[in-house]
Amino acid sequence: VKSGNNEFLEPSFFASFCSPPRIKDEPDDDGFYASPKEDSKPLKRPREDDDFLLILQDSKAKKAKNKDKKVPEADKRKKPKKEEEQKWKWWEEERYPEGIKWKFLEHKGPVFAPPYEPLPENVKFYYDGKVMKLSTKAEEVATFFAKMLDHEYTTKEIFRKNFFKDWRKEMTSEEKSTITNLSKCDFTHMSQYFKAQTEARKQMSKEEKQKIKEENERLLKEYGYCVMDNHKERIANFKIEPPGLFRGRGNHPKMGMLKRRIMPEDIIINCSKDSKIPPPPPGHKWKEVRHDNKVTWLVSWTENIQGSIKYIMLNPSSRIKGEKDWQKYETARRLKKCVDKIRNQYREDWKSKEMKVRQRAVALYFIDKLALRAGNEKEEGETADTVGCCSLRVEHIKLHPELDGQEYVVEFDFLGKDSIRYYNKVPVEKRVFKNLQLFMENKQPEDDLFDRLNTSILNKHLQDLMEGLTAKVFRTYNASITLQQQLKELTNPDDNIPAKILSYNRANRAVAILCNHQRAPPKTFEKSMMNLQSKIDAKKEQLADARRELKSAKADAKVRRDEKSKKTVESKKKAVQRIEEQLMKLEVQATDREENKQIALGTSKLNYLDPRISVAWCKKWGIPIEKIYNKTQREKFAWAIDMAEEDYEF
DNA sequence: GCGAGAACTTAGAAGCAGTATC
């Protein structure tokens, strides 16, 4: 830990880093939001170091007080709400000076992958048709392949080549000299064994399943939490990644390589000096124990595929993640205040004499209009060939002076993050089109479209336009503003709750489409759609029957004119209404599902949409928040749920 | 000012568990 950083001791320094202000739809007089850092509104409450202890003592005292009281049934039901109320509202407290992430951190260290259990004697591996007993090391790696046998990966040449190369490194010299051809290896018996095991796990008795569940809960209780500044916080990934075969996305040159087993000797522990330092497993040592409170991670290690560092960090519901998330949306809101100015600026820059400035301006236009990612340069041969805005190549776009009745159309076709295809035909302004023609002049398809630009140049420029502005802020801003606009446009005040939720999902979908969040259509999609359709058909029949019954009840009542038949009519009416509602619900569900076939809503909901927009919408229309956010999401967005009122404006 | 490495966010797929349906 670096010490002696005297600027942190200045009182003014502390004062300038409070939580972002609660912004309640304030009139914009200056045209800019004050950044959380600049605006030092009086703090609600300073951060108390002993908050956690207070909470514990408080709840203990309450428990003692209530011990002998008989709790009425109604109160018992209210209990969860009370518990929720007790949750720590970090968003009402002062924030640490920038750079300081915590003052006290204690945790139990990571949970390692279970050791390899050799296969039973009767499970055979065959080479060239003959049984072959493998050494433990070679067998373990073989099981990784056997477990993936049904996956498309194992048919890919690169995967097989990488696997075989790494597998051979684990073999004894004898094995190495025998096993020379992967195609002669027969893993099917091993594969069948694992399938049978999976099946057996499914068939376990309730008691056995319960035992496993309890063991997992114990592990979570012991290792799944840490104490950070006197608050118990949930850890996101306390288990070390087990060994296996690397599954890169898309056409990854390293797919199939062996991800080696991580040992305590690979692990760096980060915690407070004065905390109880987690002991390494018996007979082992940690690589290092450090006490760096300028970072948020608890544990780190270096993986062997790309040589990158992996971390154990806190759950999204934690203060440390929540604060950062909140800050992200505040930055996006500041962009809202100056986006017009920035847009005018890049339009001007399309005319610049400097090629670099023109390229920067066109790239920024794409990032803004199409929500493209920045697009860092990548080392060739290390990862799949994917691009973002700055790394687009000539081969990724086609220019159409006219297409389908539209002028100046740019056709994008490239693989983005996770090798997800981005395909879009976009009419652009004439100047953009002409600039693109210029950028493409005398270039080969594999040449960079923006040869004078990279993400560093672009972000430096953005920093000059607005403090804290980077390329990705545009994605956050455009996603959130789109949600807000779409909700305003699509919500029909007369609709019932399911119809309003459909509108919400459609607004969410508009964002997911903008951000190109795709998913593989679920394997059971067609079937589940058919099931739903048959439910709808059945419901329609039921409705027809109910209507017929109502009609005859009405006729009957007309003749009899007595109370009993009147009542029958009323109850038949109600039945019709109920079935109509049920039918409508099913139809809405079918529409929603169909429209969602290849679109993933989760990513935008979790990472791009200011949760306060959704919370405000729910409050405005009386939609229970549970209909929009599940439990985990509510935990992540607790700050937003607590602070946003129905008049919140992004 | 630059490049490499570190830190942290964003991403889709797989696995799992709870619920609906027969």
Added chain:
DNA sequence: GATACTGCTTCTAAGTTCTCGC
């Protein structure tokens, strides 16, 4: 009680941005 289905959780890869040392 078995099976099918669905939504949630977990996993970890793949991005972006920040930081540090030269």
